[in-house]
Amino acid sequence: MSTWSLPWRFVRFAAWYLLEVVRSSWSVLSDVLTTGHRSTPRVVRLPLESIRDGHAALIGVLITLTPGTLALGVVHAADGRRELLVHSMYHFDEPSALEDLIDMEARMLRGTTLHGVPDPSKGAEP
Amino acid sequence: MSWVDLTGQALCVLGALVFVAAGVGLLRLPDIYTRASAVATAAGIGVALVVAGAALVQPGWDPTIRAVVAIVFQVATSAVGAIAIARAAVLSRHRFSPETDDSVLAEELD
Amino acid sequence: MIGVEIAMVGVGLTILLSVVRIVIGPTEGDRAIGADLLAFSIIAMIALVGVRAGSEGVFDLVLVATLVAFLAALALARLLNRGAR
Numbered sequence: 001m002s003t004w005s006l007p008w009r010f011v012r013f014a015a016w017y018l019l020e021v022v023r024s025s026w027s028v029l030s031d032v033l034t035t036g037h038r039s040t041p042r043v044v045r046l047p048l049e050s051i052r053d054g055h056a057a058l059i060g061v062l063i064t065l066t067p068g069t070l071a072l073g074v075v076h077a078a079d080g081r082r083e084l085l086v087h088s089m090y091h092f093d094e095p096s097a098l099e100d101l102i103d104m105e106a107r108m109l110r111g112t113t114l115h116g117v118p119d120p121s122k123g124a125e126p
Numbered sequence: 127m128s129w130v131d132l133t134g135q136a137l138c139v140l141g142a143l144v145f146v147a148a149g150v151g152l153l154r155l156p157d158i159y160t161r162a163s164a165v166a167t168a169a170g171i172g173v174a175l176v177v178a179g180a181a182l183v184q185p186g187w188d189p190t191i192r193a194v195v196a197i198v199f200q201v202a203t204s205a206v207g208a209i210a211i212a213r214a215a216v217l218s219r220h221r222f223s224p225e226t227d228d229s230v231l232a233e234e235l236d
Numbered sequence: 237m238i239g240v241e242i243a244m245v246g247v248g249l250t251i252l253l254s255v256v257r258i259v260i261g262p263t264e265g266d267r268a269i270g271a272d273l274l275a276f277s278i279i280a281m282i283a284l285v286g287v288r289a290g291s292e293g294v295f296d297l298v299l300v301a302t303l304v305a306f307l308a309a310l311a312l313a314r315l316l317n318r319g320a321r
Contacts, residue, residue: 021171025144032151032164041160042227061205065170070163072231073213085231087159087212094227135239138284142246145277149253152273158265161257165269168250169276176243176280177298180287183240184294192295200302204276207309211272214316215265 003114013111020104021066027090028067039089046084046101047077049109056082058112059105069101134182141175144168156223158215166208173200237288244284250277268312275305 031038050056060071063086072085091097148168155161174197181193222228254277257270279301286294 025167025171028151028164028167029147032147032154037156039155039160039225040227041157041223041225043222043231045230057206060209061202064163064166064205064208065201067167067171068163070159070166070212071209072159072216073209085216087163089160089163132239135237135243138243139239139246141280142243142250145250145280146246148273149250149277152257152270153253158263158269161266161269162272165273165276168273173276173280173302176247177283177295179243180240180283181295183237184287184290189292189295192299196295196299196302199299199306200279203302203306204309207272207306207313210310210313211265211268211316214313215268218265218316218318220263220265220316 006114010111013107016107017062017104024069024090025067031090040092041087041089042091042094042097043072043085043087044094044097044101045075045077046086046098046105048074048082048084049102049105050082055109055112056084059108060084062104062108063101066104130182130185134179137175137179137182139179141172141177141179144172144175148172157226158220159212159222159226162208162212162215166205169204169208170201173197173204240284240288244281244288247277247280247284251281265316268316271312272305272309275301275308279305 048056048059050059056074060074063069063071063084068089070087072087075083075085077083086097086101088097088101091100145168148164151164152161155164177193177197177200181189216231222231251274254270254273258267258274261267279298282301283294283298286297
């Protein structure tokens with residue numbers, strides 16, 4: 001992707017994120033403000049694609065700001081890659097939670113890096 | 127009574143609704159992690175909505191610039207604060223509610 | 237300014253609810269989270285009261301209160317963890 005499309009990609013990601021916040025606040029509101037509990041809380045390990053510290057911090061902040069999900073901290077996997085512990089309240093099972101979170105991180109990387117997603121064949125960014 | 131004023135008041139009410147939801151959630155949700163999740167949303171989005179609404183009700187360049195700076199700081203710091211408290215809760219072994227699937231965390235802490 | 241007044245009632249209710257959570261606990265972590273929400277609802281209340289009174293400098297107050305609330309949250313997290321990081 002070209003560098004010059006960055007502002008456009010960023011605006012598109014921001015709009016998508018705002019919609020996502022509205023969508024998920026609906027499920028939280030309808031659970032909290034009515035009787036009974038419908039939450040299925042779980043903790044999942046999200047393998048981070050983000051290489052830079054700034055991106056890892058940003059995805060944690062974005063996940064925490066989304067209603068219903070909360071970042072608990074970063075741990076290191078056996079192969080040295082970073083994983084984010086995420087507490088989710090309204091995902092029915094682990095794969096669906098991971099799918100949503102991985103999708104959010106991919107969109108974030110597309111919206112905030114100069115050339116879009118870093119090409120895995122070229123190895124890690126310096 | 128202009129459109130700007132009306133929009134500002136609507137944003138204030140919307141932000142207050144987010145706050146009330148977080149307050150009710152703080153009382154009704156079962157454990158510290160779900161409560162922290164509710165509070166983090168209110169702190170970021172609720173305060174941003176209320177401050178943006180207040181800035182629209184009181185128009186002018188000066189309040190607008192200050193409000194934008196305040197919102198940016200608020201959104202950036204509130205989530206980090208909530209993560210810090212949640213992380214401290216995990217490390218100091220605060221319990222998850224019984225229906226929580228925390229098997230991933232159990233192997234991490236041992 | 238009826239919208240601002242309605243919002244003040246809602247935020248005031250949230251202040252009460254977070255004080256209730258701080259009083260009943262049951263764990264220190266719950267009290268820390270209650271204190272966090274209390275700080276943020278007071279920030280929102282400052283903004284609303286300032287606009288209702290037509291005050292000029294209210295957003296300066298909000299800005300400073302935001303940064304103090306951040307430091308308070310970090311201090312609470314540190315307390316929960318007994319000073320360890």
